[in-house]
Structures are given as C-alpha cells and as structure tokens.
Amino acid sequence: MSHPTKSAEQFEDSILIGSDHGGFELKQKIIAYLNANGFSVQDVGTYFDESCDYPDFAKLVAGPISNGTHRRGILVCGTGLGISIAANKIKNVRAAVGYSEEATQMAREHNDAHIICFGERTMDHDTVLRCVKIFLETPFSNGERHVKRLQKIES
Numbered sequence: 131m132s133h134p135t136k137s138a139e140q141f142e143d144s145i146l147i148g149s150d151h152g153g154f155e156l157k158q159k160i161i162a163y164l165n166a167n168g169f170s171v172q173d174v175g176t177y178f179d180e181s182c183d184y185p186d187f188a189k190l191v192a193g194p195i196s197n198g199t200h201r202r203g204i205l206v207c208g209t210g211l212g213i214s215i216a217a218n219k220i221k222n223v224r225a226a227v228g229y230s231e232e233a234t235q236m237a238r239e240h241n242d243a244h245i246i247c248f249g250e251r252t253m254d255h256d257t258v259l260r261c262v263k264i265f266l267e268t269p270f271s272n273g274e275r276h277v278k279r280l281q282k283i284e285s
C-alpha cells in the first residue's frame with residue numbers, strides 16, 4: 131500500500147477533475163482556480179450542462195487513480211454524495227465528501243483520500259476553493275492507527 135506524502139505541487143501527473151451536470155458550474159470555478167495557481171488539470175467531463183449520469187464521470191476519475199497513473203482527483207455533483215458513492219466502488223480508491231475545511235483536512239491526514247468530492251448545490255463555492263487548496267497541500271499523517279484502519283478497508 132502506498133501513501134503519497136508529497137504535496138500536490140510536486141506531483142508530475144495532472145489532477146483529474148470530473149462532474150455531472152449538477153456540478154458543472156462549480157467544476158469550472160475549480161478548474162479556473164487550479165489553473166490560476168499553476169496546477170496541471172485534466173477535465174474528464176461533462177463538458178455540457180445537459181443531464182448526464184454521475185457514475186460515468188466518477189469512473190473516469192477513479193479508474194486512473196485505481197490503476198496508478200494519477201494520484202489525486204476532484205469530483206463534483208449536486209451534493210457530492212452520488213459521485214462519491216460511485217467513486218468508492220472502484221478498487222483501492224478512497225473518495226471523501228469535503229463538506230468543510232476541517233473535514234477535507236481530515237480526509238487527507240486520517241483517511242489518505244485520493245479523491246475529494248463537493249456539492250455544487252450544498253456548499254458555499256468560496257469554501258470549496260479553500261477546501262481544494264487544503265486537499266492538495268495536506269499530506270497523509272502516516273500515523274500507525276490510521277495506516278491500520280486503511281489496511282482494514284483494503285482487506
């Protein structure tokens with residue numbers, strides 16, 4: 131099991147981001163924020179605001195993380211819920227709903243989350259941008275008790 135402890139700035143691979151129509155607008159804001167702060171971003175869609183199915187985009191972000199070609203992903207839907215449930219079905223992927231700054235920090239420090247999920251309709255968008263920064267800058271604590279719990283999830 132690998133626990134990346136580098137900050138996102140040191141990643142050579144790009145950050146994957148995806149949303150359904152319910153997260154489309156917030157996703158554009160997150161992409162603009164990431165570009166403005168020098169991150170390499172790969173948008174897997176949706177590229178339109180027409181109705182679509184969030185599991186398709188969860189898979190496009192979680193798949194490359196599961197197979198090891200990417201390390202960090204961001205997913206957005208109306209609530210952050212459906213898309214996180216879908217992402218967590220992909221082997222060895224941990225997706226967390228970053229519903230607050232504290233929760234986002236814990237998602238990295240304690241849960242070593244690969245993917246953070248947000249709700250366009252349920253979260254303040256400025257808070258989301260602060261959560262994105264926290265998600266990308268916070269390393270896993272590597273604490274013994276947390277490693278043990280993650281191993282239990284994997285087994």
Ligand code: RB5
Nearest residue numbers: 152207208209211212213
């Ligand atoms: C789409 O209307 C909405 O259901 C979706 O974006 C998400 O909130 C599901 O959990």
